[in-house]
Amino acid sequence: MKAKRAVVYGESVGGYAELCAGASALAEEVIAMVVGSADQASAVAELGVAVRLLEISEDVWLDDCWPALIEEITALQPELVLLRAGKRVRALAGRLSVATGVPVASDVASLAEAEAGFEFGLVRYGGATEQASVAPSVIAIVGPGLFAPAAPVGGGSVTTIDAAVASGPIRLLSRAPLAEESVDLGVAEVVVGVGRGIGSVENVARAAELARKLGGELACSRPIAEGLGWLPKNRYLGVSGAVISPKVYLALGISGQVQHLVGVNGSKAIVAINKDKNAPIFGHCDLGLVADLEAMLPELLDKLA
Amino acid sequence: MKIVACFKVVRDERDLVVAPDRTVTLDACGLRVGDYDLNAIEAGAQLAADGGELVALTVGGEEVRDSKLRKGVLSRGVSGLTAVVDPSLTTADAGATAEVLAAAVGRLDGVDLVVCGEGSADRYAQQVGAQVAARLGLPYLNEISKIEVSADGLVVERTLDGVVETLAVPLPAVLSVTSGLNSPRIPTMKDILGAGKKPATDWSLADLGVALPVPAAAAGPERAPESRQRAGAVYEAAQQQEFFDALRRLIGKDAK
Ligand SMILES: Cc1cc2nc3c(=O)[nH]c(=O)nc-3n(C[C@H](O)[C@H](O)[C@H](O)COP(=O)(O)OP(=O)(O)OC[C@H]3O[C@@H](n4cnc5c(N)ncnc54)[C@H](O)[C@@H]3O)c2cc1C
Numbered sequence: 159m160k161a162k163r164a165v166v167y168g169e170s171v172g173g174y175a176e177l178c179a180g181a182s183a184l185a186e187e188v189i190a191m192v193v194g195s196a197d198q199a200s201a202v203a204e205l206g207v208a209v210r211l212l213e214i215s216e217d218v219w220l221d222d223c224w225p226a227l228i229e230e231i232t233a234l235q236p237e238l239v240l241l242r243a244g245k246r247v248r249a250l251a252g253r254l255s256v257a258t259g260v261p262v263a264s265d266v267a268s269l270a271e272a273e274a275g276f277e278f279g280l281v282r283y284g285g286a287t288e289q290a291s292v293a294p295s296v297i298a299i300v301g302p303g304l305f306a307p308a309a310p311v312g313g314g315s316v317t318t319i320d321a322a323v324a325s326g327p328i329r330l331l332s333r334a335p336l337a338e339e340s341v342d343l344g345v346a347e348v349v350v351g352v353g354r355g356i357g358s359v360e361n362v363a364r365a366a367e368l369a370r371k372l373g374g375e376l377a378c379s380r381p382i383a384e385g386l387g388w389l390p391k392n393r394y395l396g397v398s399g400a401v402i403s404p405k406v407y408l409a410l411g412i413s414g415q416v417q418h419l420v421g422v423n424g425s426k427a428i429v430a431i432n433k434d435k436n437a438p439i440f441g442h443c444d445l446g447l448v449a450d451l452e453a454m455l456p457e458l459l460d461k462l463a
Numbered sequence: 464m465k466i467v468a469c470f471k472v473v474r475d476e477r478d479l480v481v482a483p484d485r486t487v488t489l490d491a492c493g494l495r496v497g498d499y500d501l502n503a504i505e506a507g508a509q510l511a512a513d514g515g516e517l518v519a520l521t522v523g524g525e526e527v528r529d530s531k532l533r534k535g536v537l538s539r540g541v542s543g544l545t546a547v548v549d550p551s552l553t554t555a556d557a558g559a560t561a562e563v564l565a566a567a568v569g570r571l572d573g574v575d576l577v578v579c580g581e582g583s584a585d586r587y588a589q590q591v592g593a594q595v596a597a598r599l600g601l602p603y604l605n606e607i608s609k610i611e612v613s614a615d616g617l618v619v620e621r622t623l624d625g626v627v628e629t630l631a632v633p634l635p636a637v638l639s640v641t642s643g644l645n646s647p648r649i650p651t652m653k654d655i656l657g658a659g660k661k662p663a664t665d666w667s668l669a670d671l672g673v674a675l676p677v678p679a680a681a682a683g684p685e686r687a688p689e690s691r692q693r694a695g696a697v698y699e700a701a702q703q704q705e706f707f708d709a710l711r712r713l714i715g716k717d718a719k
């Protein structure tokens with residue numbers, strides 16, 4: 159049975175088309191919460207949904223709006239809340255869950271109506287296992303791609319939430335935009351991925367040269383971006399990073415743990431070079447070479463470029 | 464400063480046994496502390512280094528009594544370890560876990576700061592920290608990439624999608640840290656020997672006056688995802704010519 163009411167929220171206007179499409183398939187009434195400007199609210203209303211706007215100026219710290227937003231959502235008693243995945247939104251979800259007693263389903267792999275509410279799929283261990291759960295009501299954090307975006311049909315409405323936003327105990331001292339070069343790993347036909355076995359920044363540069371010469375892109379495993387900081391975070395592949403399906407994925411010094419493989423399993427061919435013949439990656443590749451990259455990188459550049 | 468660092472004991476999924484019908488057995492898997500929880504312990508240890516106290520806190524089933532694992536945690540700059548043990552807690556969801564953790568933090572008394580990891584190694588819901596804070600009514604921030612002690616609390620950096628915020632946080636508070644915040648220490652022989660002398664306390668749910676958690680969702684069995692069979696032609700270094708020929712064919716480069 160279709161749920162009565164769904165509430166959707168996303169930090170930026172971009173995510174609402176997908177959320178609203180998903181919500182309308184699952185609930186009779188869809189209400190979109192927007193925290194921001196009247197312009198943003200009318201952009202979302204274009205999707206044909208009822209928008210409730212918490213209007214704030216740009217200097218307001220978004221987290222200070224959570225109490226008002228949570229109060230509004232709680233009063234609506236929706237069976238379903240869809241939140242567009244984002245770092246800030248995870249903190250909101252936890253607070254909303256404690257306020258309402260409704261469980262959070264983080265990064266749902268699937269979401270459908272069930273006899274007793276909703277059935278949602280979650281992955282465990284970053285993709286090693288998956289599990290389906292059923293709950294009468296759920297707060298689902300939804301990443302891009304789960305629902306096909308709704309086309310703007312117009313005819314939505316905007317009402318303003320009449321609530322005061324006050325600053326809480328935490329004070330915002332300053333904020334700075336995070337300068338990250340933008341990269342679209344999704345369009346490259348060849349992707350060269352480097353893992354901890356690449357060994358040095360110099361070798362990362364060699365792998366970058368190889369990727370360039372093959373007309374492809376350079377990517378990496380999470381530890382290269384997150385722990386070592388040798389490449390920016392938007393270049394790591396996996397369950398918490400980018401998901402790609404190139405013609406060829408060339409994994410250099412990557413052990414091949416499931417959390418990484420989830421990001422590259424869609425590749426037409428997976429090619430691996432690793433010095434350990436027992437590395438898990440060799441069980442998941444089309445073509446492999448057991449070799450030390452220190453010696454093999456110059457060969458690769460010579461033979462392939 | 465009295466600090467609590469929350470860590471979860473999980474199965475090592477690399478030992479996972481998958482049956483032909485894709486059901487999985489986790490019982491044979493080894494135990495470990497989630498990688499990202501080590502960043503929480505390290506953050507706490509660094510803050511506690513000059514005169515503070517750090518309690519490592521976990522909730523779970525019998526697995527959290529594992530002595531080798533406890534020794535590992537106790538050798539990471541903590542003052543002691545506290546575990547809430549109940550068989551039902553092995554599969555507890557974020558809500559139930561947070562309820563029990565919040566009660567334990569309350570019982571530990573006088574806690575100034577609770578540090579959680581970015582996400583547990585099995586669920587990776589990135590929820591428990593936020594929910595512990597909400598239950599305790601404490602200020603909360605996630606994605607903390609830098610922590611400094613100030614005159615009236617902490618000044619932290621929070622790295623979000625596209626923006627870095629610098630924030631002043633009064634104590635007591637709850638923080639979830641990123642995996643890039645620090646590099647967890649590698650315990651020395653001295654640390655490991657010292658670990659045996661540190662106190663470990665076990666509480667039951669009854670000790671905390673918490674009822675058995677009721678799961679908010681009915682969960683089905685855990686299964687392995689469908690995996691794709693690949694050609695798996697792996698060459699030794701001596702056959703690198705064959706490897707290069709095959710690779711050139713794949714990327715559409717003619718032989719050189
Ligand atoms: C919840 C969660 C989410 C995660 N999300 C992601 C994710 O999205 N993406 C991701 O990548 N990881 C993710 N991880 C981490 C993941 O579990 C692995 O730790 C990580 O992928 C390992 O990276 P790696 O292969 O580079 O390093 P390692 O596992 O250390 O492997 C290095 C490999 O290099 C080989 N090697 C060493 N030296 C050489 C040499 N000279 N020549 C050739 N080979 C060499 C070694 O044999 C080894 O196989 C996640 C983990 C968790 C718990």
Ligand SMILES: Nc1ncnc2c1ncn2[C@@H]1O[C@H](COP(=O)(O)O)[C@@H](O)[C@H]1O
Nearest residue numbers: 469522579580582583587588589590591
């Ligand atoms: N059972 C547990 N015991 C102690 N801490 C936990 C437990 N589960 C989760 N945590 C903490 O909460 C963080 C987030 O967990 P999660 O919401 O499951 O991703 C982890 O990194 C731990 O710091």
